[in-house]
Amino acid sequence: MELIVADHPLVAHKVRLLRDVDTDSPTFRALVEELVTLLAYEATREVRVDTVEVTTPVTTTRGIQLSHPVPLVVPILRAGLGMLEGMMKLMPTAEVGFVGMVRDEETLEPFTYAERLPKDLSGRQCYVLDPMLATGGSLGGTVQFLVDRGADHITCICLLAAPEGIDNMRRLVDPVGVPCTLVVAAVDERLNEHGYIVPGLGDAGDRLYGLAD
Ligand SMILES: O=P(O)(O)OC[C@H]1O[C@H](OP(=O)(O)OP(=O)(O)O)[C@H](O)[C@@H]1O
Ligand SMILES: O=c1cc[nH]c(=O)[nH]1
Ligand SMILES: [Mg+2]
Numbered sequence: 274m275e276l277i278v279a280d281h282p283l284v285a286h287k288v289r290l291l292r293d294v295d296t297d298s299p300t301f302r303a304l305v306e307e308l309v310t311l312l313a314y315e316a317t318r319e320v321r322v323d324t325v326e327v328t329t330p331v332t333t334t335r336g337i338q339l340s341h342p343v344p345l346v347v348p349i350l351r352a353g354l355g356m357l358e359g360m361m362k363l364m365p366t367a368e369v370g371f372v373g374m375v376r377d378e379e380t381l382e383p384f385t386y387a388e389r390l391p392k393d394l395s396g397r398q399c400y401v402l403d404p405m406l407a408t409g410g411s412l413g414g415t416v417q418f419l420v421d422r423g424a425d426h427i428t429c430i431c432l433l434a435a436p437e438g439i440d441n442m443r444r445l446v447d448p449v450g451v452p453c454t455l456v457v458a459a460v461d462e463r464l465n466e467h468g469y470i471v472p473g474l475g476d477a478g479d480r481l482y483g484l485a486d
Contacts, residue, residue: 274446275454276439277315284311284458291432292474301480302355305404308432308458309359313400316428316456317364320344321398342397345370345424349403349415350387351485352477356402356430367400372418374411375485381468383411388418395423404477406434406457407470409441416442420451427453432477434460435470 287304290296296304321340326333343366348357350373361367373387391397399419406412412429419427429442434457446453461470469475478485 274443277454277456278460279312279315279456279458281311284308287311288432288458292472294475296480298480298483305355305432305477305481306359309356309402309430310363312430312432312456312458313360313363316400316430316454319426319428319454320364321426339364339366343367344398344400345391345394346400346402347372347390347415347419349374349401349411351375351482352404353402355477355481356404356432360400360402360430370399372415374414376407376411376468378467381408381410383414385414390418390422393423394419395425397424398426399424399428401427401429403429404432405470405473406431406438406442406455407464407468408435409438409445412438413442413445416446416453420449425451427451429453429455430457431455432458433470433473435464436460436462437464 287308291304322337323340324335325338327336346360346367347370348354370390374383374385376383401415403412416427461473463471465471
């Protein structure tokens with residue numbers, strides 16, 4: 274698995290604002306959307322394209338367009354939903370599949386409560402969105418869904434990642450042989466005893482949408 278850590282002052286500036294406990298939900302949502310557009314620029318570098326002819330007011334020339342089948346963007350609900358609009362602004366013709374997962378707070382195992390993905394993903398590039406990669410259970414489970422359906426190129430975009438989660442993703446993905454890239458805004462220090470990323474930003478879903486229960 275290739276790991277790309279965004280190295281850009283604007284990304285770091287926005288991450289600092291996200292971490293701040295005093296950043297309110299509307300600002301947090303705006304920052305998440307801005308960050309995903311910055312990360313998507315790097316994450317879509319290998320998106321498949323075809324060369325086509327284009328007529329300008331002056332002449333004809335060659336340009337590119339996204340290949341078919343178009344990429345599939347998969348936000349992991351809830352928190353990944355906060356990244357969807359930013360991603361779709363950059364790739365408006367992409368299609369969207371959904372996975373809903375919630376971590377059990379005791380065992381830290383993800384429970385899948387929703388899954389709406391095309392049955393056949395062969396030949397399909399997939400972009401998975403989730404702001405937080407902690408143990409890697411949720412992202413790993415989603416990548417497994419995609420691999421099982423035949424996806425042959427997977428890019429995960431996260432805002433914060435813990436080293437433990439990155440290692441677990443490598444252990445899952447590397448033996449499978451499907452090209453997988455992880456693009457993150459920052460790699461944090463560690464997980465705490467509750468499975469939260471340190472220094473982190475708290476619960477991304479709650480900060481985007483309020484307390485779940
Ligand atoms: O790497 P992991 O250990 O699996 O943890 C990360 C997951 O935890 C958060 O979701 P959460 O379970 O809080 O659900 P939510 O988005 O509905 O808040 C986050 O958005 C990831 O999906
Ligand atoms: O720090 C963490 C870990 C998992 N999920 C979150 O939202 N935040
Ligand atoms: Mg949550």
